[in-house]
Amino acid sequence: MNEHVHLNPELYHKDVEQVPIRNGYGQGLLLAGQRYKDVVALCADLTESTRTQAFAEAFPDRFVQIGVAEQNLATVASGMAAAGKIPFITSYAVFSPGRNWEQIRTTICYNNQPVKIIGSHAGVSVGPDGATHQALEDMAIMRVLPGMTVIAPCDHYEAERATLAAAGHDGPVYIRLAREKTPVITTDRTPFTIGKSILLLEGKDVTLIACGSLVYQAMLAAKELLGDGIHARVLNMHTIKPLDEEVVIAAARETGAIVTIEEHQIAGGLGSAVTEVLARTTPTPQEFVGMQDRFGESGQPDELLEHFHLRAKDIVTAAMKVFKRKAVLKRQSKSPTTKRTKKKA
Amino acid sequence: MTVQHMERKANEIRQDIIKMLVAAGSGHSAGPLGMADVFTALYFAILHHKPKDPDWASRDRLVLSNGHICPVLYATMAHAGYFPISELKTLRKFGTRLQGHPHRGALPGIETTSGPLGSGLSQAVGMTLAGRMDNARWHVYCLLSDGEHDAGNTWEAVLLAGKHRLSSLTAIMDRNNIQIDGPTEDVLPLESLRAKYEAFNWHVIDVDGHNIEMIINATNEARAIREKPTLILAHTIPGKGVSYMEGDFRWHGNPPGTMETETAPPKKEQAKVALQELRTLGGQIRSEHE
Numbered sequence: 001m002n003e004h005v006h007l008n009p010e011l012y013h014k015d016v017e018q019v020p021i022r023n024g025y026g027q028g029l030l031l032a033g034q035r036y037k038d039v040v041a042l043c044a045d046l047t048e049s050t051r052t053q054a055f056a057e058a059f060p061d062r063f064v065q066i067g068v069a070e071q072n073l074a075t076v077a078s079g080m081a082a083a084g085k086i087p088f089i090t091s092y093a094v095f096s097p098g099r100n101w102e103q104i105r106t107t108i109c110y111n112n113q114p115v116k117i118i119g120s121h122a123g124v125s126v127g128p129d130g131a132t133h134q135a136l137e138d139m140a141i142m143r144v145l146p147g148m149t150v151i152a153p154c155d156h157y158e159a160e161r162a163t164l165a166a167a168g169h170d171g172p173v174y175i176r177l178a179r180e181k182t183p184v185i186t187t188d189r190t191p192f193t194i195g196k197s198i199l200l201l202e203g204k205d206v207t208l209i210a211c212g213s214l215v216y217q218a219m220l221a222a223k224e225l226l227g228d229g230i231h232a233r234v235l236n237m238h239t240i241k242p243l244d245e246e247v248v249i250a251a252a253r254e255t256g257a258i259v260t261i262e263e264h265q266i267a268g269g270l271g272s273a274v275t276e277v278l279a280r281t282t283p284t285p286q287e288f289v290g291m292q293d294r295f296g297e298s299g300q301p302d303e304l305l306e307h308f309h310l311r312a313k314d315i316v317t318a319a320m321k322v323f324k325r326k327a328v329l330k331r332q333s334k335s336p337t338t339k340r341t342k343k344k345a
Numbered sequence: 346m347t348v349q350h351m352e353r354k355a356n357e358i359r360q361d362i363i364k365m366l367v368a369a370g371s372g373h374s375a376g377p378l379g380m381a382d383v384f385t386a387l388y389f390a391i392l393h394h395k396p397k398d399p400d401w402a403s404r405d406r407l408v409l410s411n412g413h414i415c416p417v418l419y420a421t422m423a424h425a426g427y428f429p430i431s432e433l434k435t436l437r438k439f440g441t442r443l444q445g446h447p448h449r450g451a452l453p454g455i456e457t458t459s460g461p462l463g464s465g466l467s468q469a470v471g472m473t474l475a476g477r478m479d480n481a482r483w484h485v486y487c488l489l490s491d492g493e494h495d496a497g498n499t500w501e502a503v504l505l506a507g508k509h510r511l512s513s514l515t516a517i518m519d520r521n522n523i524q525i526d527g528p529t530e531d532v533l534p535l536e537s538l539r540a541k542y543e544a545f546n547w548h549v550i551d552v553d554g555h556n557i558e559m560i561i562n563a564t565n566e567a568r569a570i571r572e573k574p575t576l577i578l579a580h581t582i583p584g585k586g587v588s589y590m591e592g593d594f595r596w597h598g599n600p601p602g603t604m605e606t607e608t609a610p611p612k613k614e615q616a617k618v619a620l621q622e623l624r625t626l627g628g629q630i631r632s633e634h635e
Contacts, residue, residue: 040478064474072501075464079471082449082457083406084479087471103464103498111449111458 002199006189011216012223018181021213022120024156025177026051028163029088033059036167040080042066042089044073050090050120050177070096074103074115081113086167093119093135093176101141108172109145116166117142120177122152123213123263124296124304127180134296135176140268142174143241149194150241152176152212152262152270155185158238161192169194176212178263180301183216185236197244203233206319206326207251210261211237211270214289214310218261221315230323243273245281252284257326259287259318263310266290285325287318346389351557354424355385359586360623361420361433366600367616369437372445375583375596376490377417379521379554383579384421386560387486396426399454405483406456406472410465410499411490411519412446413598418455419443427454463496465489466516470506473514473574484568487516492524495533500545506574507546514574515567516547519554521583523594542576554579587619588627 001007010016032039033055040062043052047065056063064080066073070091077087089096097104097117108115122135142150149169153159159177166173173194190198200215201222210218215236222232233255235247252258258278260271271288278284291308305311346354362377387407388394395401409418416436423430428442435441442452446460457468469487476483493499506514518538526532535541539549548570552559560579567575583597584590589609596604601615610618 040475061478066505067501069501069505071464071498072467072470072505075467075498075502076471076474076505078457078464079408079468079473080475081471082468083472083475083481085475102461103467106458106461107464107468 001201005191005198005200006187007200008184008187011183011185011219016183018183019156020178020180021153021156021159021182022051022177022179024153024159025118025120025163025175026054028160029055030058031160032088032164032167033062035164036086038084039086039088039167040064042073042077042087044068044070044091044096046091046120050118052090070099071103074100074117075107077115078103078107078111078113081115082111086114086116088116088118090118090120092133093122093138094133097138097142097174098135105145109147112147112171114170115172117172117174118177119174121179122176123178124291124308124310125178125180125213125263125301127301127304128298130298131295136263136265136291136296137268138174138176139240139262139264139270140272143268143273147171148241149173149239151194151239153238154212154215154236155182157184157186157188157190158192162238165192165194178213180213182213185216185219192238195239195242195244197247198236198238199233200236201232201234203231204255205230205232206257206259206323207233207235207255208259208261208315208319209235209237209248209251209270209274211240212263214261214263217310217312218315220312221319224312224316225319230319232319237270240270240273243277245277248274248277249281252278252282257285257319257322259289259315259322261289261315264290266292285322285329287322289315289318348557351385351389354389355381355557356586356623356626358385358417358420358424360620361423361430362416363587363601363616363619363623365416365420365433365436367602368434369600370603372416372437372600373413373598374600375523375590375594376411376414376519376521378587378590379581379583379585380414380417380488380519381585382555382557383488383517383519383560383581384417386557388421388425390561391564392486393483396422396454399427403483406469406485408456408465408469408472408485408487409447409459410487411462411493412459414490414519415443415447418447422454428452462490462493463498466499466502466506469514469516470502470511473506473511474509476513477511483513485514487514489516489518490524491518491520491522491529491535491538492532494535494538503542503545503547510546510572511574512571515564515577516574517577517579519581520578521581523583523597525594525597527594538578546573548573548575549578550575551578551580554581555585586623586627588622589615589618
């Protein structure tokens with residue numbers, strides 16, 4: 001593990017501490033409220049479960065209950081931002097940014113208003129509520145908006161730091177949170193800068209690029225791969241936009257094989273963002289761990305991660321696959337026939 | 346400025362609306378012509394604003410929700426001194442500050458980008474809430490179309506404004522009874538708008554949207570009303586001032602010279618006829634050429 005980033009020393013312990021990522025948002029919002037007098041919070045009837053409650057109690061005059069009206073949530077926030085506020089708007093990710101995309105596009109992004117959109121309960125790990133409440137497309141629809149920053153924190157510490165960073169960022173930000181308890185990977189000493197990925201584990205054979213709740217699965221996978229003699233590099237790509245391109249390109253050059261891991265549709269999210277960079281700079285064998293163009297369903301989070309192939313063993317399979325393709329490419333580039341063809345071309 | 350002066354000003358603004366639409370070759374006619382009197386009253390009598398200092402912190406905020414009627418906003422702003430009148434002919438052209446739908450980042454004095462319907466009132470509510478948190482003295486005016494009351498987002502804002510008793514908010518609805526596909530009461534009946542708004546805890550005032558004195562009086566009444574936001578139902582004639590356009594929903598989204606109708610002159614004559622009617626106030630006064 002990269003000792004420079006002060007990770008949780010108990011990370012690989014079987015009883016690793018687990019805390020919901022959304023809790024970090026609640027703590028971060030409270031701190032942001034103390035630090036910035038213009039921070040206000042708006043919520044669409046989910047104050048407790050999105051962890052906006054603490055802010056609402058500490059700053060009742062800076063909290064607006066919107067009701068179940070996500071389009072109003074985004075547009076009222078835009079108006080407040082136009083009058084100098086830094087609004088945080090919270091709901092479940094399927095509803096915001098799911099139901100109010102055009103309002104976010106026109107009144108927040110095109111207007112360039114510093115509204116912070118917090119989408120909680122993202123991913124299949126929402127569990128029993130079922131597919132209607134499991135946001136799997138939110139990063140895709142936010143990532144394509146000009147001026148938008150997209151962040152998926154990997155644990156509650158990172159969510160807290162991301163929330164504070166968003167409050168200080170002059171522009172719209174989307175932060176994706178998860179409902180379930182998630183293993184704690186970082187500590188209060190781990191750095192966080194928007195757009196700067198965090199190297200969790202050094203390796204030369206393959207790179208696992210993960211975000212959000214699945215970063216922990218990537219770490220488990222790396223440990224398992226090591227047993228097979230494969231040294232995996234693990235990157236916590238907490239910011240999906242703007243993507244840390246330099247680090248992605250370096251990973252492709254140095255390890256020659258990439259696996260992206262996200263609790264999101266494989267189209268449009270982290271995997272696509274990484275591919276867009278590599279396709280024009282460093283074409284590299286890639287595999288995509290994520291939702292394969294499907295909806296989720298009801299079940300316990302563990303059952304669903306298993307069913308949809310989002311666990312460490314699935315990452316290991318993907319890593320092996322891409323590692324083998326890399327080896328084939330290497331052999332081809334060394335073979336005399338290829339060299340001759342190259343010369344002719 | 347006297348009411349009589351403002352009536353003249355509104356007529357000049359209507360002529361500029363026709364000219365800019367003809368130069369652009371596309372854009373909306375009926376709504377802008379219908380709202381010329383309301384905009385003139387706002388920019389020349391009602392708003393606390395400084396055209397040469399559009400970001401003045403204490404200015405009243407004007408949110409145009411139905412962005413498609415922006416020709417009237419641009420023409421009125423130019424006449425009020427925000428930018429040169431000569432710039433109006435750049436409407437909808439490449440590189441212009443006068444985008445096809447108004448954009449906050451393009452032109453100083455535009456409070457928000459608009460066009461997609463149903464989201465302006467929410468933004469006005471947000472501005473009013475933020476102003477209240479800061480004990481600001483400024484007032485928020487939101488201009489709405491009747492057609493955008495088809496949208497749920499509008500009613501979400503109506504509910505929230507009623508809940509917070511936003512007395513610093515005045516909405517002015519362009520009740521011209523038309524939308525793109527036809528009369529509003531055919532597309533999706535909206536009446537009774539007064540009863541609906543009152544049920545949502547708003548104060549409602551009906552005015553003749555072409556009577557500048559009534560419009561000013563209504564906004565004064567709105568400022569005096571405590572504990573409630575106010576809706577001014579401005580009853581207007583779409584296409585007002587151009588006889589062949591008045592009341593005809595087909596002119597909602599078309600400029601003169603683009604469409605034949607039973608009552609309109611031939612395409613080539615349409616702009617000329619419109620300007621002549623406006624100059625002579627429909628034949629009531631002699632034009633400068635006669």
